[in-house]
Amino acid sequence: MITVFGEGRGFRVVWLLEEMGLPYRLRPVDMLAGVEHDAEYLAINPAGFIPAIKDGDATMVESIAIMEYLMARHGPTPLAPQPHDPAxxxxxxxxxxxxxxxxxxxxxxxxxxxxxxxxxxxxxxxxxxxxxxxxxxxxxxxxxxxxxxxxxxxxxxxxxxxxxxxxxxxxxxxxxxxxxxxxxxxxxxxxEAYKRAMETCQATKAWAAKVAAEMAGQ
Known part of the structure; x- marks a missing residue:
């Protein structure tokens, strides 16, 4: 199963996985608490930023590169037009x-x-x-x-x-x-895939709700 490490830009990856219908799990990474205290994650990405994924023997970082990898490895998918496509x-x-x-x-x-x-x-x-x-x-x-x-x-x-x-x-x-x-x-x-991704990414969901409430109160 694909493991996604961290939300933030990792939301892109989770959303893509939901759109593609691929099984995955989200492993939180608390950047505010200090990634230097998360030895398991630093073993995955010693640079300490998020997101990262582990897919079998493959480990990757950078959200756009991860998206391209997932669509190429687990596609084809209409989310990625082919090179001959006018789009x-x-x-x-x-x-x-x-x-x-x-x-x-x-x-x-x-x-x-x-x-x-x-x-x-x-x-x-x-x-x-x-x-x-x-x-x-x-x-x-x-x-x-x-x-x-x-x-x-x-x-x-x-x-x-x-x-x-x-x-x-x-x-x-x-x-x-x-x-x-x-x-x-x-x-x-x-x-619908976006909504499912938000349910998975609870920190992102809570942040979005907090900001929406603050803006509504202005």
Whole structure:
């Protein structure tokens, strides 16, 4: 059975596994308590970040690489258009843009705005990271003006990648999505596999509920 270590970006992996109908188990990794105290996990990923997976003899890290591995090893799946498919270029672009262009720069905004010393929260690096996020988001907005999903008319793993990044920006209160992006997130997060993934990822579910309650109370 596939073991997924950690939530966070591991939510992408759990969601993908639910979409593919593959058996798995989630092994929590408490980053706030300090991964340095989790010897079992450090044996899996000595770099100490999440997520990671173990699938038989294979161990992998990096959420997008894990997704590509799972779809290649346990596919084929309509979540990954084939190279000859007209949807493939957009799929490939947005699958990677969800991490490289959106979630990664937003991470540096989040750690600066929420965890840096007060005097350093509005630093140049965080401002530049936010500019990068906003510029890449324009590619998403333009694509959604053309089609309901990022690779066209059907849902793919690219939507899992980008939806995670957009929800991360929302839930950390570091960015307000526009109407187009909010409608898109509502569409993708309405899927049954997403709902099952949320039931598995209880820490993510609790965080999302907490943020929703705070925003409703404003």
């Amino acid at each position: 493939f270029p957009a799929y490939q672009q947005f699958l990677h843009l969800g991490e490289a262009g959106l979630a990664t720069p937003m991470y540096f905004v989040v750690v600066s705005r929420h965890f840096a010393p007060e005097a350093e929260r509005e630093n140049w690096g965080a401002g530049k990271a936010l500019e990068v996020f906003e510029s890449r988001l324009r590619l998403v907005t333009r694509q959604l003006a053309r089609s309901p999903y990022l690779a066209g008319d059907r849902f793919t793993a690219a939507d899992i990648s980008v939806t995670y990044a957009l929800q991360f920006a929302q839930r950390t209160r570091c960015f307000v999505l526009g109407k187009t992006e909010r409608a898109y997130v509502a569409r993708t997060s309405g899927r």
